[in-house]
Amino acid sequence: MADCNIVVLISGSGSNLQALIDSIAQDSNPARIAAVISNRADAYGLVRAQNAGIPTRVLDHRQFDGREAFDAALIEAIDGFDPQLVVLAGFMRILTPGFVNHYTGRLLNIHPSLLPKYKGLHTHQRALEAGDSEHGCSVHFVTEELDGGPLVVQAVLPVLPGDTVESLAQRVHQQEHRIYPLAVRWFAEGRLRLGAQGAMLDGKLLPASGHLIRT
Incomplete structure (x- = not known):
C-alpha cells in the first residue's frame, strides 16, 4: 500500500x-x-x-x-x-x-467534547456545569461550520463523582490519543472518506454520531 x-x-x-x-x-x-x-x-x-x-x-x-x-x-x-x-x-x-x-474531504480535527455538544472552548467545564453523566472527544471532517463537520469517531467516557476540570481533561486526552491515530489510519488505508451524505467507513455511511467507542 x-x-x-x-x-x-x-x-x-x-x-x-x-x-x-x-x-x-x-x-x-x-x-x-x-x-x-x-x-x-x-x-x-x-x-x-x-x-x-x-x-x-x-x-x-x-x-x-x-x-x-x-x-x-x-x-x-x-x-x-x-x-x-x-x-x-x-x-x-x-x-x-x-x-x-x-x-474538503482531506481535513480532520479533534475536539474535546461529544459533538454536537459544546462546540468551541471550555468543554470540560461546560460538561461538569451541565451535570452530564458522559463526556468525551470527537474526530470529525472539517467544514465551514466551526466544530460542525461530519463525525468520524467519538470516545465516550463516564463523568465520575468528584471529577474536576483537570481530572476530566486528563482522561479525555487519553482517549484523544487513542481515537485520532485510529481515524488517521482509517483514512490512510483508504477506508475512511467524506461522501455526499457524511463520513463513510468501508463504503458505509457512518451514523451522525460517528463510530462510538465507550470506555
Missing part, C-alpha cells in the same frame, strides 16, 4: 501529534507525516517532530495582514509537501472558508 502523506498543524505541546508519531511507527501503517507546521515558534510540538526526524515549518500569523493572507500562505506551505490529508492537532486558529474548501 502506498504511503499516505500527512501534514499536521499545531499551536502547542503536540501531545496528539506524539500519539500520531507513535502510532505510525507501528508496522504496516501507511500513514506518513511529511511535515509539521505551527503558527507559533515556541510550540513544543515542533521539538517532538524534530526528534522524530519530521520536517517543520513556522508561519507566525502575526506577520500577516489578516486571516485570508495567512491562510493563503499556509495553503502554499502545506501543498509544498503534497499531502493527501491535513490533520489539525491543537491548531488554535479559526480557518477561513477558502482554506477549508481547498481541503
Whole structure:
C-alpha cells in the first residue's frame, strides 16, 4: 500500500501529534507525516517532530495582514509537501472558508467534547456545569461550520463523582490519543472518506454520531 502523506498543524505541546508519531511507527501503517507546521515558534510540538526526524515549518500569523493572507500562505506551505490529508492537532486558529474548501474531504480535527455538544472552548467545564453523566472527544471532517463537520469517531467516557476540570481533561486526552491515530489510519488505508451524505467507513455511511467507542 502506498504511503499516505500527512501534514499536521499545531499551536502547542503536540501531545496528539506524539500519539500520531507513535502510532505510525507501528508496522504496516501507511500513514506518513511529511511535515509539521505551527503558527507559533515556541510550540513544543515542533521539538517532538524534530526528534522524530519530521520536517517543520513556522508561519507566525502575526506577520500577516489578516486571516485570508495567512491562510493563503499556509495553503502554499502545506501543498509544498503534497499531502493527501491535513490533520489539525491543537491548531488554535479559526480557518477561513477558502482554506477549508481547498481541503474538503482531506481535513480532520479533534475536539474535546461529544459533538454536537459544546462546540468551541471550555468543554470540560461546560460538561461538569451541565451535570452530564458522559463526556468525551470527537474526530470529525472539517467544514465551514466551526466544530460542525461530519463525525468520524467519538470516545465516550463516564463523568465520575468528584471529577474536576483537570481530572476530566486528563482522561479525555487519553482517549484523544487513542481515537485520532485510529481515524488517521482509517483514512490512510483508504477506508475512511467524506461522501455526499457524511463520513463513510468501508463504503458505509457512518451514523451522525460517528463510530462510538465507550470506555
